[in-house]
Amino acid sequence: MSAARLQRLKTLVREHKLFSAALAVGAFLRLLTVLGYPGALWFAGDSYVYLGAALRPQPNLSKATGYSLFLRALLPFHSLTLVVVLQHLMGLAVAVMIYVLLRRNNVSKLWSTVATLPVLLDGYMIEDEHLIMAEALFTFLLMLATLxxxxxxxxxxxxxxxxxxxxxxxxxxxxxxxxxxxxxxxxxxxxxxxxxxxxxxxxxxxxxxxxxxxxxxxxxxxxxxxxxxxxxxxxxATGFYLWGRVSSFADCAVIKPTGREALVCPTQPLTKRTPPGNFIWHAPEVHTDLNSTGGPVDPTNNQLLTDFAIHAIEAQPLGYVKTVVKNTMLSFGFPRIAYPGGGTVYYYSFHLTYKSPHRNLLPPNNHVWIKGGTAYQDWLSYGHQAPGRVINVFAAPIAVYQRLVFTYGPLLALIFLVGLGGLFSLRLSRRPREIRLRWAPRGTSMLPWVTAVALLITPIAIADFDYRYLLPVIPFACLAAGLGFAPAKRRTGPQDGAGDQSPVLAQEIDSGATSGVPTSS
Structure with missing residues (x-):
């Protein structure tokens, strides 16, 4: 690095001390994770599908494999450590983008930094970045488009x-x-x-x-x-997951299904049905009864399950609304619960061993979803290193940290409320003998807040609630909340015309020069 660039970096750190400190802490936590868990972490069948499709490129009937194309691009390095390091860097980059956007909209350095803390410090977000899963890449791409x-x-x-x-x-x-x-x-x-x-x-x-x-x-x-x-x-798999969604309220006596739809109507009492995210993997209606005709993700059966789910919603619209609202409220609850099941949420935490009598988080050597190799064989073929190694001196601190520091449900609710308030700017008009309050729509925060709401509700509406689905929601909710602290009447800036400097770049581009926009903190 040249002396000029080094000096520029020092200037940036000095001018943005709060955010630089938060970014350094976030980077240190991710470094502990990389050192404590060499390679990457595994999530049940999803990770195997992604790795298998990266080694043998093909679309999959159960899920899109766009993430596998990212893995495929990194295949020549044969390093799962490289994959997760890039995902951790994406997490840090998302925080940087939030901070820069907020400073560009004249949000103070303090509130701009505060808005990035859930992204930088949430232990579950750090753990997810270390999984062979799609959320980190998905969130990075959307935030870059938002920027x-x-x-x-x-x-x-x-x-x-x-x-x-x-x-x-x-x-x-x-x-x-x-x-x-x-x-x-x-x-x-x-x-x-x-x-x-x-x-x-x-x-x-x-x-x-x-x-x-x-x-x-x-x-x-x-x-x-x-x-x-x-x-x-x-x-x-659209019908498969939507069938799971309606299984939480579907009553065959009310729906009155006919033909083949009657075969897939769940008959278990409602009180004995587990959450949809767990129920769909064990229900005989979509496994045993459909196996002879191609299984639940066969094109014909996918249409069958979709048609049944739509008829169930039409017959019980109130039941559908109630279950979506109830599941949405789980996002803001405290404490976190084992939903949709203990086996699922177990994958969302750091552990000091990945093979125990009760849970085995290692890829199985007899599980074939992408033809051509087992899960374990694909892991070795891609990463050239055996999974499951844990370096406790680094893993123990981050494992304890994750269980204490994350975005608690009530905090997420507060972030959403602040973001909702930020959609409008309150302007106080003082005239002789009258005081008027006028609400003016604030368009800048509209996109991140609505995106956060949509990313929160859509998976619940078409499948089920899952704590992992909250991770792409948090950055957009934080950005929207941060924009709520922007001045009600923006100063003239680059969004409104040429010739002006944004507050975050003004001193960096021309130190000491006046651009008409003060760099307030």
């Missing part, structure tokens, strides 16, 4: 296109986030209307170009899926 959309108010067409490509690939990585394919272009359309009116072409052009960018990766994956299966799509 591009919010950086300037008048967005260039090529910026909209690149952001769209990022969003589209993010959906290939994690299909539960498909709702963003609509949200992001719609945001550009609404912001264009709020800025220029409906008749101005710039808002329409940006939204259309971004929509095209979103469709390209998803369409390419759907074409690849069709070439292997004969069906356009990203998976054949």
């Amino acid at each position: 591009m959309l919010l950086w300037r108010r008048d967005i260039k067409w090529w910026t909209a296109l690149i952001a769209g490509l990022l969003v589209g690939y993010a959906v290939d990585v994690r299909t539960e986030g498909a709702v963003v394919l609509v949200l992001f272009p719609l945001f550009l359309l609404i912001r264009g209307w709020m800025t220029h009116g409906w008749k101005h072409l710039s808002g329409w052009l940006a939204a259309v170009v971004m929509a095209i960018g979103c469709v390209i990766p998803v369409g390419a994956y759907a074409g690849w899926f069709h070439s292997r299966t004969g069906h356009y799509g990203v998976s054949e």
Whole structure:
């Protein structure tokens, strides 16, 4: 590193001391994780599908394998440690993007730093970054697209296109986030209307170009899926998971299913059904009874399960709404519970051993989901190192830390409420003999807050609640909450025209020069 760059880095650290300290702590915690758990951690069958599809590229009927393309790109290094280090760096980069966006919107250094703390310090988020799972990449891609959309108010067409490509690939990585394919272009359309009116072409052009960018990766994956299966799509598991969702309230006497749908209507008493995220893996209606016709992720059976689930929702709409609301409230509960089951949440914590009489977190040597190798063989083939090694001197501190420091449910609820308040700016108008309060919509925080809500509710609405599904939600909720501390009347900045400097970059670009925007802390 040249002396000039080193000096620039020192200047950045000095000018942003609070955030630099928080970033250093977050980096240290991730370093402990990498040292304590060489290689990577494993999550049941999901990790095996991703690794198997990385070694033998192919779409999978049960889940999109866009994340496997990321793993495939790193395959020449044969290092799972490299994979998780990059995922940890993505987590840190998400915090940096939040901080930069907040400072650009004139949020103080204190509140900008506070908004990044759940991302930097949440023990469960750090553990998830160390798993062979898709959340870290998905969150990074979406946050990068958000940064591009919010950086300037008048967005260039090529910026909209690149952001769209990022969003589209993010959906290939994690299909539960498909709702963003609509949200992001719609945001550009609404912001264009709020800025220029409906008749101005710039808002329409940006939204259309971004929509095209979103469709390209998803369409390419759907074409690849069709070439292997004969069906356009990203998976054949939609009906399987939606069937699980309705299993929490479905009453055959009310639904009155006919034909083959009667065969998949759950007959167990409601009080004896486990949560959907656990029930679907054991229910005979979707395993034993459908095995003779291709299983639950067969195209025909996928349509059957989807049709039944839709009929169940139509017959019991109140039951559906109640179960979605009830599960959503679990996001804000305290303490954390073993939902949807103890076996699932066990994977979300650091442990000092990965093979015990009660739990075996090592990839099995007899489990084949992607033809061509077992889970254990694929692990060795990709990483060239045996799984399950733990260095206790480093692992013990991070394992204890995770159980104490994370985003508690009530705290997440508070973050959402602050973000909701940040959607509007309260302006106090003082005139002779009157005081008026006027609410003015704040468009900047609209995208991250609505994205957080959508990422929270959508998986619950189509599958079930899972604590892992909260991890992509937290950064966007924090960004929205931080924007609530932006001044009600923004100073003129780069989003509104050229020739101005953002507060976070003003001194870095021209130290000592005045740009018309003070760098307040």
